[in-house]
Amino acid sequence: MKFTELFHYTLRETPSDAVIPSHQLMLRAGLIKQLASGIYAFLPLGYRAFRKIEAIVREEMDRAGAQELFMPVLQPLELWRESGRLDIYLQENILFRTKDREDRGYALGPTHEEVVSSIARARIRSYRDLPFTIYQIQTKFRDELRPRFGLMRAREFCMKDAYSFDIDMDGLDASYKKMYAAYTRIFERCGLKFRAVEADSGAIGGDASHEFMVLAETGEDVIVACGSCQYAANLERAEIGGELQDIPAGAELKPTEDVDTPNQRKIEEISAFLKISPQQILKTLIYLADGKPVAACVRGDHEINEVKLRKALKATTVELADPATIERVTGAPVGFAGPQSLKEKITIIMDRSAAPMINMVTGGCREDVHTLNVNRNRDFSVNIIDDIRVATPDDVCPRCGAGTLNFHRGIEVGHVFKLGTKYSKPMGVVFTDTDGIEVPAIMGCYGIGVGRALAAAIEQQFDANGIIWPVPLAPYIAYVMPISADDEAQMSAATEIYNELNDAGIDAILDDRNERPGVKFKDADLIGFPIRIVAGKALKDGNVEVQVRKTGEKRVVPRADVIETVKSIIKELS
């Protein structure tokens, strides 16, 4: 492609609503254009990158034996009634809907479990018709409350979604493993640093769900990974290892004592005021679990993990209680709660790590008062002891029990999930098993946010000048420019090199624009072509300059060696 023929523009200014680097850079580099909030067009350069990642996804799905099909965007609402999901989606208000001229309602598919189930049930009769995995690469629609971050949280976006159908759990395990392996290959081939982490196990139990996270400092998610073994999990769900410890036998339990702590509410304030370590303090927070107040206690240096708290309480929702509820339940304003003096009898849940604590400092359940030497069992009882806190770098790996935990930031780009019979049962995706009994198929589903993965690649690697594409996703790998398009020798050398690159199967772009070198360098850096080849003054000595975008490294190489040099750089970058 010649730059003068490319449909392309760059923006000087960063659009004000773009707050994360990938969103800013994709807009500035002219890869995407916003049409409405959360709705984007891919411009030709952006679409080239998109098609590269799409091709990798497709190849690896096919290689894993998944078969591609294509399901419609418009989904009759009856299907959503059948699966029982319609009400949930309507409640969350994220379903785009439309009606036809005969007033029949359709969802603009946010996902395709219902449709794929309706297709599968037309096919499946006997166990001999299973297993199979089918997938599509298709646009999805979600009317997000806050569309933001460009392609990261768009309202119209592209997903690869695959669905496996098996006769039993062993079959599902095998299908799941194939998809897990395919995802690993996909993200490796994309040139991305990533981790597969354990995610919420959902209704089935076991490690039935994994998220694939691209590592990036700007990622919204935090990943906890063991330095010794393969354990990795989303911080939201990272378990705390070790045996449950009780209060040490024979521990000396001191008598309680109230102390004045005027205006000292936060752990660090109390710690400093009383000159004690946060580990001696028991932090007590009042939550509403499905609307009912609950006291949750963790060690002062720990944080409550609300996902774990919700699960431990078997609640649908948990949220911090409002000040009025806190005052009613504890008899004190916010900041002075303690489980031993609550005014109302409510469920008390304690984190496992707090179980062995003795002579704790807690809130006194009166304004500006804390109590010293509070002890569980003697001064209060708990209803539940469970893992309800956020993991920390001080924790050891819950899996191997040895390794220390490393914390990374990441972006979820893929999710593999064991569904079981969640959809096959209500939607009648059934088959006759070897005993002649009709049973529901065991399903799995496997998603990749294709546009999101592209944005994540940018989040993973960029600098002040722009994008730094991994070679497999770059819209063009090699950018060739003459310093001056007017200089015939430079222009003809650049054109020759451009042609040779294309002949060698290396995606190249020739910047034949009549622009100042500074403008061209800037655009090349912004768009982020991995390799830049400049035909300039060195040409007189028979040389051209080859620069690597990622490292900034420059090589002056003989004109004749350019293609070999580019090839070896591509190898080095892979």
Place this chain on the structure above:
Amino acid sequence: MKFTELFHYTLRETPSDAVIPSHQLMLRAGLIKQLASGIYAFLPLGYRAFRKIEAIVREEMDRAGAQELFMPVLQPLELWRESGRLDIYLQENILFRTKDREDRGYALGPTHEEVVSSIARARIRSYRDLPFTIYQIQTKFRDELRPRFGLMRAREFCMKDAYSFDIDMDGLDASYKKMYAAYTRIFERCGLKFRAVEADSGAIGGDASHEFMVLAETGEDVIVACGSCQYAANLERAEIGGELQDIPAGAELKPTEDVDTPNQRKIEEISAFLKISPQQILKTLIYLADGKPVAACVRGDHEINEVKLRKALKATTVELADPATIERVTGAPVGFAGPQSLKEKITIIMDRSAAPMINMVTGGCREDVHTLNVNRNRDFSVNIIDDIRVATPDDVCPRCGAGTLNFHRGIEVGHVFKLGTKYSKPMGVVFTDTDGIEVPAIMGCYGIGVGRALAAAIEQQFDANGIIWPVPLAPYIAYVMPISADDEAQMSAATEIYNELNDAGIDAILDDRNERPGVKFKDADLIGFPIRIVAGKALKDGNVEVQVRKTGEKRVVPRADVIETVKSIIKELS
């Protein structure tokens, strides 16, 4: 692909609402599945065929210098207000619409002129930014009044839509020609018999629009093509050639005479009753043009072309008048209208071919009465003489004036169109020209119905047993089967051949099902694989049977020659 692993099924029964062969066969062969009226999923076999045609379209668009981008489905309604098309589309009620949680309205794009204009105007500043052609392959939505014929008239369907932007009409001509040439290559490469025909010239005039029609006996459209020159047109728009002839000078005009014609209303009835040729009768039909009655006259053996009539009257709509209007205007019931005795003064429009007629037979404007020897100018005057009739095989070519016209049936699969400034003007797609003046870009648009082209390929070639795919679109080219999957020698030979075919880059499928040969033969014919290779009894003599689906021709060839035979059949079929 092995058949036992394929996600696939065939239907025994033809679904009752499928009335055309491609729709019936695509459903029966398990290529598509209906989800709702006019809404289909592509199943894996169908999607393979779809992806093949899509790849050809993409390659030829790229080769023609068009650049691929991807525009969203959701289009803010404001864009449709800007272009002025919203009201028209709302009136026709074919726009699927949705609203987001903030009550902003969106169209589900039925076409993308508005969106592409909004993208182009962000890019274009000066004449140096032009020309360019951009395209996408994207799903479109139209809430059709009567979705039918499967993929032919679906409500959710795939289009390739390209848009060119030029600085002037010469530029548009060049862009248009490139797309025309690309379309020709696309349909040639698909292995389709087609004609490019002149279509409605629209606002710009000249031959500014062509339709690409796949020839098929079941086609809805009729194409008129000259046997001598390149002229071809949709029958709807086929011109009638030759000079306008007036009443011959010195013609003997006989006196009018009313005759009783009890219950003789139709041309053939009057012709038989009065023993005159239909060519002596003037057929007069009362139309409502934009609601106002008009008398349209053609020679008795000709048919009125309503598209031409509408254009000649410069009307937006024309439709046959209701009986009450006819009676009021003519003073007689339906079947006895004549321009010489109308009761109301209305516009009379006459077809050019009727202009030289003398001593005509017309309706008498009284029940059961016709009038002989009616003559124009003497007995009535016409307001307009124009070409308002349907072309016939008796007409000569309007272009070369020599060739006779051949009639074909066809299916429109592509349309290239010169838009001019229809969208660029209202939507401000402007640039500064060489004189520093801001002018709107000159646009063209170019569509291919990708799914429709696939269906048209089936309409073009099928038989009682099923589909006959052209090689370039077949989901698999070679179908390999052992007569008995239990027979080890047959199965291993079939498997070897299957592997060799794949190694040779020939898409092959191995029917490893444990089914009766009859079932397998039937499925293979129904799905329409171009070449069938059977490992059966002949294997004992070292032979296999190779059959061509299209011709039915069977060859018994030595096992070692199979690949070469298949290759040469592929060549013969191309």
